[in-house]
Amino acid sequence: xxxxxxxxxxxxxxxxxxxxxRLDACPGTLRLHMADDGALAxxxxxxxxxxxxxxxxxxxxxxxxxxxxxxxxxxGNVQLRGLEGDCGGALAGLLDAAGLLPSYRHERxxxxxxxxxxxxxxxxxxxxxxxxxxxxGLLCASEAATALSGRFLFALDDGRGDVASLGADVTLIxxxxxxxxxxxxxxxxxxxxxxxxxxxxxxxxxxLFAAEAFLEAAEGQSRAWRVRDLPDGAGPLVRATARxxxxxxxxxxxxxxxxxxxxxxPAPGIVDGPDDHRALSVLAPLGSLTATQWRLLAEVARxxxxxxxxxTPWRGVVVPGVDRAAxxxxxxxxxxxxxxxxPASPWYGVGACIGRPGCAKSLAxxxxxxxxALGTGGGLPVYWSGCARRCGHPQGDWVDVVAEQxxxxxxxxxxxxxxxxxxxxxxxxxxxAPAVLAAAVASARTAPACTTPLTQ
Ligand code: SF4
Numbered sequence: 001x002x003x004x005x006x007x008x009x010x011x012x013x014x015x016x017x018x019x020x021x022r023l024d025a026c027p028g029t030l031r032l033h034m035a036d037d038g039a040l041a042x043x044x045x046x047x048x049x050x051x052x053x054x055x056x057x058x059x060x061x062x063x064x065x066x067x068x069x070x071x072x073x074x075x076g077n078v079q080l081r082g083l084e085g086d087c088g089g090a091l092a093g094l095l096d097a098a099g100l101l102p103s104y105r106h107e108r109x110x111x112x113x114x115x116x117x118x119x120x121x122x123x124x125x126x127x128x129x130x131x132x133x134x135x136x137g138l139l140c141a142s143e144a145a146t147a148l149s150g151r152f153l154f155a156l157d158d159g160r161g162d163v164a165s166l167g168a169d170v171t172l173i174x175x176x177x178x179x180x181x182x183x184x185x186x187x188x189x190x191x192x193x194x195x196x197x198x199x200x201x202x203x204x205x206x207x208l209f210a211a212e213a214f215l216e217a218a219e220g221q222s223r224a225w226r227v228r229d230l231p232d233g234a235g236p237l238v239r240a241t242a243r244x245x246x247x248x249x250x251x252x253x254x255x256x257x258x259x260x261x262x263x264x265x266p267a268p269g270i271v272d273g274p275d276d277h278r279a280l281s282v283l284a285p286l287g288s289l290t291a292t293q294w295r296l297l298a299e300v301a302r303x304x305x306x307x308x309x310x311x312t313p314w315r316g317v318v319v320p321g322v323d324r325a326a327x328x329x330x331x332x333x334x335x336x337x338x339x340x341x342x343p344a345s346p347w348y349g350v351g352a353c354i355g356r357p358g359c360a361k362s363l364a365x366x367x368x369x370x371x372x373a374l375g376t377g378g379g380l381p382v383y384w385s386g387c388a389r390r391c392g393h394p395q396g397d398w399v400d401v402v403a404e405q406x407x408x409x410x411x412x413x414x415x416x417x418x419x420x421x422x423x424x425x426x427x428x429x430x431x432x433a434p435a436v437l438a439a440a441v442a443s444a445r446t447a448p449a450c451t452t453p454l455t456q
Contacts, residue, residue, distance in 0.1 A: 026108060032085065045311055051308055152226055153226075155171040186255065284316065287352075352384035382441055384403075396414060
């Protein structure tokens with residue numbers, strides 16, 4: 001279990017948490033965001049790792065205090081919606097009892113994504129779970145880290161390149177097959193050309209030093225919430241982090257030019273492992289799970305798995321440690337409950353923001369419209385947005401379906417430098433023409449990748 005129970009240093013639940021000096025708008029568990037469908041809480045789940053008991057507690061919170069639905073985010077966190085505005089104390093109490101709030105003052109800064117299949121499928125250079133536990137502990141013990149914004153992101157990649165490409169502010173990439181603690185790591189900061197190579201055992205501290213170097217550089221800049229917001233970019237942070245490492249007696253080597261690995265997200269289905277255990281990989285349609293679906297996952301983890309679930313930054317859930325003999329049956333159970341268990345599902349690769357009626361900015365009920373315009377699936381991921389903000393859109397190349405005043409506009413967007421321009425841009429198509437919309441989306445999903453860079 002990552003999270004420690006509250007201690008004397010963890011103040012009691014309260015509705016109004018301390019506000020950081022450089023306030024950003026990101027909601028948390030203690031600072032709720034008021035949406036059109038009620039208050040919204042974002043529960044940080046470092047590495048997406050939850051015990052079955054913690055997962056059950058989240059379902060209880062969603063049912064007792066919210067709309068009974070659990071929404072996965074593009075960082076492997078959980079959002080609860082439809083909350084009463086004054087439920088903060090009750091929510092904090094529930095999550096605290098489950099060990100999901102080890103430090104109230106750090107609850108919004110525990111933003112860590114990690115390779116979800118690390119240690120499960122024989123791929124990757126190391127199991128990053130030791131880094132995850134260590135970095136979360138260091139963050140929660142750091143007074144300086146309370147000043148990080150709720151947007152600042154750490155990524156722990158086991159070498160397969162899945163989370164290294166998510167554009168984190170601080171990325172650790174494992175290298176060498178001796179394990180995260182004894183192997184090596186590359187520390188990459190923002191969009192810097194270079195990186196620092198450190199020992200695996202030093203990697204979590206190095207990541208924290210990088211965050212502290214960022215805070216120093218961001219001092220006095222009220223809207224510098226992420227590395228890319230710094231006017232001088234990431235280069236000076238690499239040098240500043242090297243100085244901090246040197247002062248702490250931690251050896252590091254500068255690597256002048258790095259090319260980050262890229263790898264695929266876990267596909268839905270059964271993930272083979274090196275032993276008799278399997279992992280079940282499923283995706284939530286449009287990233288939302290009913291409490292019934294969520295509890296089934298927690299129950300499978302408890303009875304057939306190793307008692308853990310891992311939420312992925314691609315709005316999926318991995319249940320590790322399922323006995324090979326039970327894996328097929330349990331996957332069928334999850335499919336029968338409405339989860340995506342097969343890449344052939346038309347829901348596979350389809351995402352959407354909350355849209356109407358949950359968001360006042362939305363020009364359409366994007367989730368309903370996405371459901372009526374499903375094609376045969378396949379190709380690039382597609383993301384439906386209710387307005388031009390495109391909250392939670394995927395990284396890399398993707399199909400953008402954005403609501404405008406007179407309908408949806410479909411285009412291929414991406415972040416692959418040097419690729420051709422968008423291959424498909426439609427005239428706005430009204431949702432009253434779902435077949436036309438579905439055809440436009442299907443065409444765009446099979447178009448060549450392009451590259452209009454987008455920022456989140
Ligand atoms: S993309 Fe627009 S409509 Fe969708 S959740 Fe964000 S602000 Fe709301």
